[in-house]
Amino acid sequence: xSRIKKYIKxxxxxxxxxxxxxxxxxxxxxxxxxxxxxxxxSGFALYKNVICFGSMEGKVIALDxxxxxxxxxxxxxxEWSYLVKVSTPGSACGAVCAxxxxxxxxxxxxxxxxxxxxxxxxxxxxxxxxxxASRGVVRWIYPxxxxxxxGAIVGNIVTDGKSxxxxxxxxxxxxxDAATGDFKWEFQTSxxxxxxxxxxxxxxxxxNYGGNVYAISAETGKEIWSIKIPSAVSSSxxxxxxxxxxxxxDRYLYAIDKANGQEKWKFATGNWVxxxxxxxxxxxxxxxxxxKLYALDALTGKELWQFTAESPIVSTPVxxxxxxxxxxxxxxxxxxxxxxxxxxxxxxxxxxxxxxxxAEGDTVYLYARDHNVYAVDTAKGIVSWKFSSLLK
Amino acid sequence: xxxxWYIAILDPVLNGLIALSQVCYNSFGLAIIVLTVAVRIVLxxxxxxxxxxxKAMQAMQPKLQELQKKYARNQQKMQQEMMRMYxxxxxxxxxxxxxxxxxxxxxxxxxxxxxxALAATPENLLxxxxxxxxxxxxxxxxPLNEEFLGxxxxxxxxxxxxxxxxxxxxxxxxKMVTAPSTDPKQAQMAxxxxxxxxxxxxxxxxxxxxxxxxxxxxSNIIGIVIQYFVGGGWGYFTFPSFKPQPQTAAxxxxxxxxxxxxxxx
Numbered sequence: 001x002s003r004i005k006k007y008i009k010x011x012x013x014x015x016x017x018x019x020x021x022x023x024x025x026x027x028x029x030x031x032x033x034x035x036x037x038x039x040x041x042s043g044f045a046l047y048k049n050v051i052c053f054g055s056m057e058g059k060v061i062a063l064d065x066x067x068x069x070x071x072x073x074x075x076x077x078x079e080w081s082y083l084v085k086v087s088t089p090g091s092a093c094g095a096v097c098a099x100x101x102x103x104x105x106x107x108x109x110x111x112x113x114x115x116x117x118x119x120x121x122x123x124x125x126x127x128x129x130x131x132x133a134s135r136g137v138v139r140w141i142y143p144x145x146x147x148x149x150x151g152a153i154v155g156n157i158v159t160d161g162k163s164x165x166x167x168x169x170x171x172x173x174x175x176x177d178a179a180t181g182d183f184k185w186e187f188q189t190s191x192x193x194x195x196x197x198x199x200x201x202x203x204x205x206x207x208n209y210g211g212n213v214y215a216i217s218a219e220t221g222k223e224i225w226s227i228k229i230p231s232a233v234s235s236s237x238x239x240x241x242x243x244x245x246x247x248x249x250d251r252y253l254y255a256i257d258k259a260n261g262q263e264k265w266k267f268a269t270g271n272w273v274x275x276x277x278x279x280x281x282x283x284x285x286x287x288x289x290x291x292k293l294y295a296l297d298a299l300t301g302k303e304l305w306q307f308t309a310e311s312p313i314v315s316t317p318v319x320x321x322x323x324x325x326x327x328x329x330x331x332x333x334x335x336x337x338x339x340x341x342x343x344x345x346x347x348x349x350x351x352x353x354x355x356x357x358x359a360e361g362d363t364v365y366l367y368a369r370d371h372n373v374y375a376v377d378t379a380k381g382i383v384s385w386k387f388s389s390l391l392k
Numbered sequence: 393x394x395x396x397w398y399i400a401i402l403d404p405v406l407n408g409l410i411a412l413s414q415v416c417y418n419s420f421g422l423a424i425i426v427l428t429v430a431v432r433i434v435l436x437x438x439x440x441x442x443x444x445x446x447k448a449m450q451a452m453q454p455k456l457q458e459l460q461k462k463y464a465r466n467q468q469k470m471q472q473e474m475m476r477m478y479x480x481x482x483x484x485x486x487x488x489x490x491x492x493x494x495x496x497x498x499x500x501x502x503x504x505x506x507x508x509a510l511a512a513t514p515e516n517l518l519x520x521x522x523x524x525x526x527x528x529x530x531x532x533x534x535p536l537n538e539e540f541l542g543x544x545x546x547x548x549x550x551x552x553x554x555x556x557x558x559x560x561x562x563x564x565x566x567k568m569v570t571a572p573s574t575d576p577k578q579a580q581m582a583x584x585x586x587x588x589x590x591x592x593x594x595x596x597x598x599x600x601x602x603x604x605x606x607x608x609x610x611s612n613i614i615g616i617v618i619q620y621f622v623g624g625g626w627g628y629f630t631f632p633s634f635k636p637q638p639q640t641a642a643x644x645x646x647x648x649x650x651x652x653x654x655x656x657x
């Protein structure tokens with residue numbers, strides 16, 4: 001008995017330390033101390049009558065809105081899903097090592113892009129998949145079998161119809177042949193890229209986490225100009241006429257000249273502009289993590305109106321007719337008047353979306369954090385249908 | 393409760409660390425070291441008190457053993473007498489634990505700050521936005537550079553080097569303050585604690601972000617330095633000796649026996 005007693009005191013002390021550590025690291029990492037989890041936040045791309053997106057379970061899924069509204073068993077005739085397998089644990093997967101099981105998927109951040117019959121998606125494990133848009137069958141994968149992956153792809157792929165362009169966490173911008181997946185060029189930047197590049201008139205514009213913005217020739221991959229700004233670029237870049245628009249981590253929305261990178265104006269916000277600014281008819285609509293949606297004059301940066309939501313706005317809003325739809329972190333989807341910024345209607349979904357919103361007429365599609373795709377009729381203020389990506 | 397934790401402890405540590413990293417030439421590792429030194433300086437009065445308390449407790453050991461013998465059959469009386477003795481000597485028996493307990497929230501805040509500030513995943517980076525102050529210095533430091541001396545601060549050290557450093561530095565620090573006891577039971581217990589704590593922290597190092605392990609190593613080294621100067625040298629820590637062992641009575645006896653048997657032959 002005395003032998004047991006003498007061990008109690010030190011064991012209690014060590015146990016207390018263990019409990020403090022385990023409970024102490026819980027709130028941040030979601031209960032785990034050993035690392036961080038990636039989930040993904042893909043938006044949608046339209047192909048004929050189906051919408052494609054990358055799921056949080058690592059699948060590329062094509063949904064037919066008609067079949068979903070009729071509650072047909074998935075997959076219906078025009079629907080499919082493709083699991084992006086993680087077969088190389090830890091390979092160029094950014095900060096997170098992929099699960100060791102080859103059948104497990106890793107959340108997809110990239111919104112798919114479609115060129116003719118192919119749907120392209122980039123993964124967090126650093127691969128680009130080209131799938132047949134009708135059947136979800138792999139046409140090609142880059143890098144080829146046996147070659148190193150390119151680093152985590154978090155931003156979207158952009159295309160000019162012939163080539164694909166994307167940034168990677170390894171700080172490089174890549175160009176691939178869209179039809180074959182053959183490598184065309186790569187451009188090394190000073191820091192990692194977690195946002196999407198954009199293309200205009202044969203020039204790629206991209207920002208990185210080193211506070212640089214680059215203009216690169218889409219044909220050759222050579223730098224045309226680059227600038228250094230005081231903080232890293234927090235959002236993807238949008239283009240309107242002669243200007244580029246993007247947010248930064250020091251809480252500004254910048255407008256720079258696309259010819260030389262010279263600053264035109266900057267607008268102070270209350271937090272990061274994480275979502276890509278949306279531009280139409282000389283107005284820039286910028287969602288911000290300070291709970292606000294700002295409407296600014298694209299030329300001068302003058303504020304036209306602002307709308308305050310219940311919580312931060314992460315996802316890129318979508319314009320549909322005379323309205324703009326935006327969702328806040330509490331899962332409230334707002335329909336606002338484009339001209340005045342006044343609320344027309346709202347639907348409380350309970351779960352937010354981080355990926356871009358997608359609209360077709362009065363229906364807004366979003367991929368929420370509860371793994372459901374919601375089709376919301378914003379005119380009626382109702383959820384038309386929802387679909388869980390947790391396919392069995 | 394969680395809000396208080398964020399507002400009062402986590403957010404100041406997080407923003408302080410990020411601002412420090414900007415001051416320290418964009419080095420988050422250097423910022424952790426500077427913060428560790430600052431924490432130890434703030435806790436210096438408690439550390440002095442702990443050292444004095446430990447020394448006083450050790451000085452009282454013979455008297456305590458007498459009490460234990462005297463009141464071996466009356467535990468309650470023994471406890472009362474011990475408390476009276478502590479009171480007369482002006483010692484708080486739990487005094488030596490305060491610096492450790494006070495450091496606990498700092499460890500947790502530091503762990504959470506490292507995980508959040510380095511934002512290993514896009515979700516982490518997004519979450520970080522809600523905990524940052526609107527200081528320019530903070531905004532300009534994001535996202536942080538997680539590389540330091542070949543380590544990725546948001547991830548565990550894949551080699552055993554950091555785990556060994558954590559374990560070794562903690563073991564040395566504990567050995568310096570742990571007095572050898574004449575009571576075999578107490579000696580065994582002290583020996584077990586001295587070994588298990590460093591082993592446990594070394595084990596933690598294998599799965600915790602190396603930024604936190606960096607904090608432990610630096611903190612332990614500072615602790616050793618303070619103990620060296622305040623406690624007077626290396627205390628109860630003895631360096632392994634490579635000189636020939638002095639002859640003991642037992643070996644003398646064995647030699648005498650051997651010599652005796654040689655003479656008989």
